[in-house]
Amino acid sequence: MLPVARGYLGSRVCPCRPWAVPRAFTFIRAQSTQTTTPSIRRNPLGIQMLPPRLYEGVFPSQRFPEPTPQQIQIAQDHLQRHGLGDKTASTQTAVDFTLPVLQGNTIQEHFYQLGTRFAEPFLSMAKRAVNITLLPIPDQWQLDQPGWVRYPAHGSPTPVTCPLEPTLIFDVEVLFLKSPYPVLACAASEDAWYLWLSPYLTGHSEHDRHLIPLNQAKEPRVIIGHNVGFDRVRVADEYHLQTPDNIFLDTMSLHCSVSGLSNQQRIDWMFYKKHNERKSDPLGPDEDGADDPDTSYATIRKMADLRRLASVGSSNSLKEVAKLHCKLELDKDPRDLFFQGDIHTVRDNLHMLATYCAKDVVATHRVYQKLFPKYLTKCPHPASFVGITEVIGAMLPVTEKWEQYFQHTEAMFQDMLTKIEQKLTDLAENALRESSTAMQDPWLRHLDWTIAPIRMTKPKYRKDGTYAPGGEPRPHARQLLPGKPQWYKSVWDRKTGRIRVTTRTRVTPYLLKLQWQGYPLYYSDTYGWTYRVPHEDTHKIHQKVLDFPADPQDEAYEEYPAEDTSGCYFRIPHQDGETSRCLNPLAKGYITAFEDGILTSEYAAAREALQLSAQCSYWISCRERIRSQLVIWDDCLPEGVSDLGMPSTQHSPGGKRGILLPQVVPMGTITRRAVESTWMTASNAKRNRLGSELKAMVEAPPGYCLVGADVDSEELWISSVIGDSQFRTHGSTALGWMNLQGTKADGTDMHSNTAAIMSISRNNAKIFNYGRIYGAGVKFATQLLLKFNPTMAEEQAVQTARKLYAATKGSQLKCPSELKFPPVTLEPAVVDRTRPTRSAVASPRLDSIWCGGSESFMFNSLEAVALLPHPRTPALGCEISDTLLPKIAKSKYMTSRINWVVQSSGVDYLHLLIVSMKYLVQKYNIQARFMISIHDEIRYLVKSEDRYRAAMALQIANLWTRALFSYRLGMEDLPWSVAFFSSVDIDHVLRKEVDDPCPCRMIHQLRKPDFPTDKGLKPLFSKSALRLLMNYQKGLIDNVNRLTANTEYEDLSLASIARKAAKQPQQASVFNYASQAWNVDFFLSSLQGETKPMSMELQSTINEQYGSLEVFYEEFENHALAIFGSGWTWLVHSDTGGVRILNTYNAGSVLTPERMDNVDKNTASPDVFASQPSQPFYKRNHYINTNIGAIRQDGSATQYDMRYTPLLALNMWEHAYLTDYQLDRSKYIRNFLKCVHWDRVLQRVPQVARQI
Structure with missing residues (x-):
C-alpha cells in the first residue's frame, strides 16, 4: 500500500475543513514500519540532499561521473564573489521512508514505462488513424431524423445511438448567438460517415438542450478534431464525475507544437499575409527580388525572412492550417450562417451546412495525417502524449452558487456603474451651468464650447409681407440639443434621451479637474493626456518638454499649447515608456498614482471613478466569457445525459449541483502550454476586484475533496538547475544556491536580492525576475520601473535596469573561436534499449557568453539549448516549433526561444506529474480524477476517504518529477528542499490558499423547497x-x-450571522431577520411532498423517550398550542443526552441560547420544560457556542446553558396558519406532522448518538 501522510497539524484536519498538508510529514509505512531519523547527506557545496533511503529509491545505481575538483572550485569561487561563499547552508528536518519501486532500472526508464502503459491503447489507435482513408462525403443526407444516422460505404443510412467505430474525426456546429448547445455534428471513420442533428433543429423538440452521445458502450475511444475542446463541451459522455473512456486529440494543438507562432512572429506573419493580399508578392519567383529595381535591400531581406517564416508556420485556424500543411483552400463562408443566422436559416440551408461540416471533417483528417507523425517526432516521449490527452479532460463541479455568483456580481457591477455615471453626469450639468466662467477655468476651457446656430424653418408670408398663419420661423424639429455646446452634445445618448458620461469618456478628466503632481491635465491629439507646468516650475519635472508646432498649417498644430507662452507640457507617464500615449488617466493602471497622491482631484468622485475602474476591470474583461460557460445541472439534465455521477443531493443543503467543462486547448501556445480563456486566466480572489471569486464557485460534491498543489518556483528552479548542470552539482551557481538555500528572512533569496538592487518591494521584484528568466531585456525592466514609479525619469529607469542586469545577467563577452559550450542534455529522452550507452547532444558554439552576474551560467545554458540546430527540452526531449528553429529564425526571436526552453520544460513538468499520478492512483486504488491544471497548479477531485493518500501520491509524483529533471541533466541526486511540495492542499472549493477567506460578499438567496410549489403542499398548505x-x-x-x-456579517451564512449577532444587543435587527430566515428555511427543509411513515430507527429513539408515537405527537401538539403569540416549536437533541421538545418565541432559535426566548415571560417561568430526558445516551457539542445563560438556585443548568442539535421545527407564526386554518391551530399542527420528512429528521440526529 501507499504510505499514508499525516501532517503535524493533524488535529486540525476533518473532512469538512480545508487544510494544507505540510511538507514536514510524518511518513508512516503501510505495514506499520517506523520511519527513521536519517543521516544528513550534503553535496560538496553543503546543500542538504535526499536522505539515504529516498536517494536509493530514486537513483538506485550511479551512472554519471562525479563533479571534478576543478568544477567544485570554480563553483565555490563564483559563490564567494556573489557573497554566498561564507553562508551556512541550512539544515531542514528530513524523514526517510521506502518509495514505491521504480518501473525500470533508472528514473528515466521508470517514466518511459509509465508513459507507455497509460498511452495505450489510445496511442496505437491514434497512429492507426493516420493511415485510414475516409469514405467520400455522402451526396444526400437524411435530414428529418434527429440524433445519429450512419452512412456506410454500402447500404442505406441507418439511425444509431452513437457511432460504432473506436476512432472518429469529429466536428460540431452551434448557433453562436442563440445557444451554446449543438445543432449539428459530423463524424467520420474508416467505415462510415455519421451525421447528428439536434431534435430542436429537426422540430422534434421545443427546447435546444441536447448534447451529443459518442460512447455509450464505455469503450476506449479516440476523438480527433480541430479545437476539439470546443466540441468536447457538447459531448454528453463527458458530463460525469468519473473519468470518461474518451480521449480527445486536437489538431490545433498539434499545429501549435509543430508549426506554431510566437507573439512577435504572429505579428510578422499577419503583416506578410496582408502584404500578399494587397498586391502580388514583390519578390516574384526570384528569392532576392533583384528583378524589382524599386525594392530596397532592407525590404528584400525582411520579405525573405517573412517568406521563410510563412513557409513553415501559420495562424491556428483550420483554414490556415489546412492551407499550410495540405495546400487545401477551404470555403468558410457557410460558417457565417451559424454566427448570424437563426434556427430557421439553418433549417433552410441544412443540406449545404451538413456538407460544409463534413468538409471540415475531411480537412481535419488531412491535417491530422500530416501533423500527428510530426508531433511524435517533435515530442517522442509517451508521457507527453498522456499529458495532452489528460489536460484536455478538465472537469469542474459547481453548485447553485454559480448562478447566484453571476447574478449578484452583474447586479453589483451595474449598480456601481450607475452610481458613478450619475455623479459624472451631475458634474457635466454643473459645468454647463458654469459656461460663463469656463474660459477662466484651467480644465473647462479645453472643452469645445462651440454652439452651432439654431436652424430655423423657412418662413411663410402673406402677400402683404406678414407671416402666414403658422408660417413664423421656428427651430427645426430634428435638431440635437439646439443652443448646447458641442462637448455636451458629444455625450448625449439618443437611446436614453439624456447625457451619459463614463470613466472612458474623453471629457471626464476635465469635468473631474484632474491634476498630475498638482498641475492641470490637457489632452493633446499628438501626445495623449499631458499636464501643464508653469515655466518657473519646470525644473522640478524630470521629463522631456513636449514640442508643439507653431505653424497653423502643420497637421499637428494645436492652438492652445502652441500659443501658451507661460507654460510647458509633459506627458502623463505610460508603463510602456515615454513614446507611448496615456489615453485615459482613469484606467486601472493609474490607481497607484492616485493612491500615492500623484494623480489628484478636488472631487471625491475622481477617487470613486478610479476605484470603480480598478474594481470592475476584471469583471468587464471576463463577464461575457463567464456568461457563456455551459453548465449541466443534475435537476435539469439535457437529452443525452442520464446521470452526472453526483452523490445524492436529496438531503444536501447545497441544492442542485452541476458540471462545467472548460474549453481547454492542451497545447495552445508555441511553448505547449495549455490555454483556456476563463479558468486558466482567472484572477486570484481579492476584495477590491469584482468577480474575482470565480474559482471559489468550483465546489466538491458531498463525499469528495479537492486535492492539489502549486509547484514551488517551478520555472525558476528549472532555469537554475539547467545552469547548475554545468558543474554537475546542485546549488553550484549563485542563482541555484539562492533558489535552494536563500531565505526571505536573511535576504538571500533571489527576489530579496533583486529588491535590494533596485530599491523596490520584494513582490515587485518577482515580476522583474521572471521576466528576465523568460528572456526579457533592459527595455522590459525599464517599462516596469516606470509603471511602479510614474514620477521616475526614463533615463534614471534605464540606468537602474542596466544596474540590475549587470548584477544578474552579467556582461556579454565575445567567445574565442575554439570554445564550445558543454553539452546540456546528456541522455536521449526516449529509452532505446538497443543502445545502452549515453548519446550526448552536439555542443553548440556560442559567439558570446555572459559572465560576472549571479545568473550568467543559467543564461549561457539556456542560450546553448536555444541555439542548438534542433533545440529540445532537457526532461522529455520535446523539440521547438519549426518556426523557431535556427535555420528559420536565424538570429531573430531570441527572447521567444529562451522563453520556450523554460516554459516548455514547465509543460514537461506537468506531464510528468500527471503520468506519475495516474500510476499511483491506479496502483493504490485511490478514487481520484484529474480536475484541472492552471500553469504550475494541479488539482484532483478525490473521494474524501482517500484524500490523504492522494496528497501523499502528489508528493511522491513531485519527487519523481524533479529527480528525472536532475537525471536528464547529468546529476543523480536531488536537494531535500525541493524534493516535495511545500504543502498539498485539501479543500472543498478551488482557491489559491486553503485559508484564504472567500472575498465575495455572501448574498443570500431564496432557496426553493425540495417539493413542487406550483400547487401548494397538501394537506398542509394551499397554493x-x-x-x-x-x-x-x-x-x-x-x-x-x-x-x-459592508459589515462584519457580509461573508457569513444565516446561521453564523444569527450566532454572532445574538451576542451583540445593539444588533437586534440583524439577529431577528437572520434568525427568522434560518428558522423558516429549516422549517421548509423539514417537509416533503408525499406522506411517508417514520423509519423504525427514529421510532425506536422516540419511543424510548416518550413511550409511544401517540404520546410524542400529543406532547408536540401541546407544546405548540402553548405558544401565546408568535414562535417556534422544536424537536431537538440535547448535548446532555436525548431528544426533547421546546418552544422559542418571536425569532428565537435553538442555535442561539443567548436569545433563544424559550418562554413567554408573561405566562411562564424559565423552569417550565416538557419532556425532560430520562436517560442521556451521548454527549456531543454539535453547535459550539459560548453560553452565558442563567443558573438555577440549586446550581443546575437551565436551558440557556445547554446546546442543541435541531431536528425539526414548526412555524407557529400567524402567517403560517391563518390563511388556511384561521384559528384552528390544532388541525394545522396535525397536518404538519403528516408532511414531515422523517428520514431527514433522522439524518440530523448526530452520528455519535445514532451509533450508540
Whole structure:
C-alpha cells in the first residue's frame, strides 16, 4: 500500500475543513514500519540532499561521473564573489521512508514505462488513424431524423445511438448567438460517415438542450478534431464525475507544437499575409527580388525572412492550417450562417451546412495525417502524449452558487456603474451651468464650447409681407440639443434621451479637474493626456518638454499649447515608456498614482471613478466569457445525459449541483502550454476586484475533496538547475544556491536580492525576475520601473535596469573561436534499449557568453539549448516549433526561444506529474480524477476517504518529477528542499490558499423547497398560503442582505450571522431577520411532498423517550398550542443526552441560547420544560457556542446553558396558519406532522448518538 501522510497539524484536519498538508510529514509505512531519523547527506557545496533511503529509491545505481575538483572550485569561487561563499547552508528536518519501486532500472526508464502503459491503447489507435482513408462525403443526407444516422460505404443510412467505430474525426456546429448547445455534428471513420442533428433543429423538440452521445458502450475511444475542446463541451459522455473512456486529440494543438507562432512572429506573419493580399508578392519567383529595381535591400531581406517564416508556420485556424500543411483552400463562408443566422436559416440551408461540416471533417483528417507523425517526432516521449490527452479532460463541479455568483456580481457591477455615471453626469450639468466662467477655468476651457446656430424653418408670408398663419420661423424639429455646446452634445445618448458620461469618456478628466503632481491635465491629439507646468516650475519635472508646432498649417498644430507662452507640457507617464500615449488617466493602471497622491482631484468622485475602474476591470474583461460557460445541472439534465455521477443531493443543503467543462486547448501556445480563456486566466480572489471569486464557485460534491498543489518556483528552479548542470552539482551557481538555500528572512533569496538592487518591494521584484528568466531585456525592466514609479525619469529607469542586469545577467563577452559550450542534455529522452550507452547532444558554439552576474551560467545554458540546430527540452526531449528553429529564425526571436526552453520544460513538468499520478492512483486504488491544471497548479477531485493518500501520491509524483529533471541533466541526486511540495492542499472549493477567506460578499438567496410549489403542499398548505410564506421568506432574506452589506456579517451564512449577532444587543435587527430566515428555511427543509411513515430507527429513539408515537405527537401538539403569540416549536437533541421538545418565541432559535426566548415571560417561568430526558445516551457539542445563560438556585443548568442539535421545527407564526386554518391551530399542527420528512429528521440526529 501507499504510505499514508499525516501532517503535524493533524488535529486540525476533518473532512469538512480545508487544510494544507505540510511538507514536514510524518511518513508512516503501510505495514506499520517506523520511519527513521536519517543521516544528513550534503553535496560538496553543503546543500542538504535526499536522505539515504529516498536517494536509493530514486537513483538506485550511479551512472554519471562525479563533479571534478576543478568544477567544485570554480563553483565555490563564483559563490564567494556573489557573497554566498561564507553562508551556512541550512539544515531542514528530513524523514526517510521506502518509495514505491521504480518501473525500470533508472528514473528515466521508470517514466518511459509509465508513459507507455497509460498511452495505450489510445496511442496505437491514434497512429492507426493516420493511415485510414475516409469514405467520400455522402451526396444526400437524411435530414428529418434527429440524433445519429450512419452512412456506410454500402447500404442505406441507418439511425444509431452513437457511432460504432473506436476512432472518429469529429466536428460540431452551434448557433453562436442563440445557444451554446449543438445543432449539428459530423463524424467520420474508416467505415462510415455519421451525421447528428439536434431534435430542436429537426422540430422534434421545443427546447435546444441536447448534447451529443459518442460512447455509450464505455469503450476506449479516440476523438480527433480541430479545437476539439470546443466540441468536447457538447459531448454528453463527458458530463460525469468519473473519468470518461474518451480521449480527445486536437489538431490545433498539434499545429501549435509543430508549426506554431510566437507573439512577435504572429505579428510578422499577419503583416506578410496582408502584404500578399494587397498586391502580388514583390519578390516574384526570384528569392532576392533583384528583378524589382524599386525594392530596397532592407525590404528584400525582411520579405525573405517573412517568406521563410510563412513557409513553415501559420495562424491556428483550420483554414490556415489546412492551407499550410495540405495546400487545401477551404470555403468558410457557410460558417457565417451559424454566427448570424437563426434556427430557421439553418433549417433552410441544412443540406449545404451538413456538407460544409463534413468538409471540415475531411480537412481535419488531412491535417491530422500530416501533423500527428510530426508531433511524435517533435515530442517522442509517451508521457507527453498522456499529458495532452489528460489536460484536455478538465472537469469542474459547481453548485447553485454559480448562478447566484453571476447574478449578484452583474447586479453589483451595474449598480456601481450607475452610481458613478450619475455623479459624472451631475458634474457635466454643473459645468454647463458654469459656461460663463469656463474660459477662466484651467480644465473647462479645453472643452469645445462651440454652439452651432439654431436652424430655423423657412418662413411663410402673406402677400402683404406678414407671416402666414403658422408660417413664423421656428427651430427645426430634428435638431440635437439646439443652443448646447458641442462637448455636451458629444455625450448625449439618443437611446436614453439624456447625457451619459463614463470613466472612458474623453471629457471626464476635465469635468473631474484632474491634476498630475498638482498641475492641470490637457489632452493633446499628438501626445495623449499631458499636464501643464508653469515655466518657473519646470525644473522640478524630470521629463522631456513636449514640442508643439507653431505653424497653423502643420497637421499637428494645436492652438492652445502652441500659443501658451507661460507654460510647458509633459506627458502623463505610460508603463510602456515615454513614446507611448496615456489615453485615459482613469484606467486601472493609474490607481497607484492616485493612491500615492500623484494623480489628484478636488472631487471625491475622481477617487470613486478610479476605484470603480480598478474594481470592475476584471469583471468587464471576463463577464461575457463567464456568461457563456455551459453548465449541466443534475435537476435539469439535457437529452443525452442520464446521470452526472453526483452523490445524492436529496438531503444536501447545497441544492442542485452541476458540471462545467472548460474549453481547454492542451497545447495552445508555441511553448505547449495549455490555454483556456476563463479558468486558466482567472484572477486570484481579492476584495477590491469584482468577480474575482470565480474559482471559489468550483465546489466538491458531498463525499469528495479537492486535492492539489502549486509547484514551488517551478520555472525558476528549472532555469537554475539547467545552469547548475554545468558543474554537475546542485546549488553550484549563485542563482541555484539562492533558489535552494536563500531565505526571505536573511535576504538571500533571489527576489530579496533583486529588491535590494533596485530599491523596490520584494513582490515587485518577482515580476522583474521572471521576466528576465523568460528572456526579457533592459527595455522590459525599464517599462516596469516606470509603471511602479510614474514620477521616475526614463533615463534614471534605464540606468537602474542596466544596474540590475549587470548584477544578474552579467556582461556579454565575445567567445574565442575554439570554445564550445558543454553539452546540456546528456541522455536521449526516449529509452532505446538497443543502445545502452549515453548519446550526448552536439555542443553548440556560442559567439558570446555572459559572465560576472549571479545568473550568467543559467543564461549561457539556456542560450546553448536555444541555439542548438534542433533545440529540445532537457526532461522529455520535446523539440521547438519549426518556426523557431535556427535555420528559420536565424538570429531573430531570441527572447521567444529562451522563453520556450523554460516554459516548455514547465509543460514537461506537468506531464510528468500527471503520468506519475495516474500510476499511483491506479496502483493504490485511490478514487481520484484529474480536475484541472492552471500553469504550475494541479488539482484532483478525490473521494474524501482517500484524500490523504492522494496528497501523499502528489508528493511522491513531485519527487519523481524533479529527480528525472536532475537525471536528464547529468546529476543523480536531488536537494531535500525541493524534493516535495511545500504543502498539498485539501479543500472543498478551488482557491489559491486553503485559508484564504472567500472575498465575495455572501448574498443570500431564496432557496426553493425540495417539493413542487406550483400547487401548494397538501394537506398542509394551499397554493396561496405557500406563496405567502415564500414571499415572507424573501422579504426576510432581502432585509438580511440589506443590513449586512459592508459589515462584519457580509461573508457569513444565516446561521453564523444569527450566532454572532445574538451576542451583540445593539444588533437586534440583524439577529431577528437572520434568525427568522434560518428558522423558516429549516422549517421548509423539514417537509416533503408525499406522506411517508417514520423509519423504525427514529421510532425506536422516540419511543424510548416518550413511550409511544401517540404520546410524542400529543406532547408536540401541546407544546405548540402553548405558544401565546408568535414562535417556534422544536424537536431537538440535547448535548446532555436525548431528544426533547421546546418552544422559542418571536425569532428565537435553538442555535442561539443567548436569545433563544424559550418562554413567554408573561405566562411562564424559565423552569417550565416538557419532556425532560430520562436517560442521556451521548454527549456531543454539535453547535459550539459560548453560553452565558442563567443558573438555577440549586446550581443546575437551565436551558440557556445547554446546546442543541435541531431536528425539526414548526412555524407557529400567524402567517403560517391563518390563511388556511384561521384559528384552528390544532388541525394545522396535525397536518404538519403528516408532511414531515422523517428520514431527514433522522439524518440530523448526530452520528455519535445514532451509533450508540
